Amino acid sequence: MSLKIVVLAKQVPDTRNVGKDAMTPEGTVNRAALPAIFNPEDLNALEQALRLKDEHPGSTVTILTMGPPRATDVIREGLYRGADGGVLLTDRAFAGADTLATSYALSMAIRKIGLPDIVIGGRQAIDGDTAQVGPQVAQKLDINQVTYVTSVDNVKDGIATLTRTIDGGIERVTAPLPLLITVNGNAAPCRPRNAKLVMKYKRASAPMERPADGSLPYAEEYERKPYLTVAQWSVADVDGDLNQCGLAGSPTKVKAVQNIVFKAKESKRLTGADADVEGLIKELLESHTIG
């Protein structure tokens, strides 16, 4: 049985490697100082999707991402690894979306793609750490969900068997398709790019990434190879309701953002010299702090 799979992927600022210049003096985030990457757990999800495709010939894997035109990078990365196509959901009206508005937009795009057998994405994105979008998309599509998955063990006769992490242990569950799955970072890492696929797709781009003045290098190649044009959808393309998109569709509002100011303590300054370290240990022993 071939499967229709949609992978939810997000381009995120690499919050794991935040340097000193990542914050502006006003305490806001300087996004330009952070490299944009493929959200790590979405890569784990992509691997599970590609494994299902390997096991079920004829299956299709479509990468769906929402973001500015440069987010097409994650679609290209998916194509380089074996995905069959991608959709970039991009529109100014999507800006400022919280998790609920994001899940609305994604669910509308999935409906336009046509309800797949499996929707799969990372458990959470490293710029928000909320883990909310997956279950919210599942609810909007009215399909089952299994979260915190470490492996999709098999899919047979319309039923998936999955292993997932729970607090303090693991669980194996069966769930009928269609199904939304979120994948943990401890799942198998994603396979590397395939050199042949990199050659095939390196010029793949979304229309908005191309020169605005109409000039297009390799125009003839794009004409010959329609797979080099990544689908790009706006709110209107997915029949979206503007009131449910972006800032307007977000019930949560940010009231305040602040750089934390630690309440400075009177700290004792020591060096790594023997006398300093021995003095500290003796002090802690004498006060029975350690013992």
Add this chain to the structure above:
Amino acid sequence: MNNVFVYCEIDGTTVEEVSYELLTKGRKLANQLGVQLEAIAAGSGITGKVEKDILAHGVDKLHVFDAEGLYPYTSKPHTSILVNLFKQEQPQICLMGATVIGRDLGPRVSSSLTSGLTADCTALEIGDYDDKKTGKHYEGLLYQIRPAFGGNIVATIVNPDNRPQMATVRSGVMKAEKVAEYYNGEIIYEDVAKYVPETDYVVKVIERHVEKASNNLKGSPIVVAGGYGVGSKEGFDLLVKLADELHGEVGASRAAVDAGFCEHDRQIGQTGVTVRPKVYIACGISGAIQHVAGMKESGIVISINTDPEAPINQIADYVITGSVEEVVPKMIKYYKENSK
């Protein structure tokens, strides 16, 4: 109507500690707002086993859903319970644990009710809000406060118009306290079939292994924590030695866990464990907000860092400017020499 609700997480017939912590917080919020605190307990065979302790945390009304198929937890039946109950009861606030279950259930419920949800809050307060765009003034909103953006900033989130205002909180962030051993709350045994359609019971748990936590990080009086600055897995072995000597536990910052220096279950911070040890020894930890959120209530903080300006030094009682490889072996040596 418009009360504060807490979803109680139940493992078998035992209420999880995080739920008591949230009930305690919920009680305070309800008092501030002048409303009642209500709780939801859903499981199999829980009748007679969970009510008294839940009520003891100051619950005015407890809704018990006891039926076959509600344990082990699966998404749809528990979602239906909350969604249908909330449509009826119109709560203004709903709190749940930022556990695997809470993080599976919360978003599904919020999506169904189109209400806002904030994950992993580290503080919850009541306050007013002025919407600059519409000029509208709101009173008595729930401030949902959480580190954001990988822990580099702290954001206060509000849900002005949609109800319930939903938030998840990690275990250990709030403190549990009983109001009275026998608190006079009402118990309602709900008819589960009225809330959960038969078709919800489709995901089957076929196997389950739960182990007691492999470490005692949460309860340990001494924590030796390492950050990215420790540099390697081998560097962490040094911290393990020190922790063993001091009869403490090893913890790690998120950066160290992401780099593979230490296991995930030892991560301290907003998205890990919250600790309150007597002594916290931070080795090569710079002190991102998201890490500090999980250790700021430690007794004595000792920071070992080559960077004298590391943010964590500001909350440290002792700052040792030096490398972990240099200082930690000395600590082990002098501890051995000076302790009996």
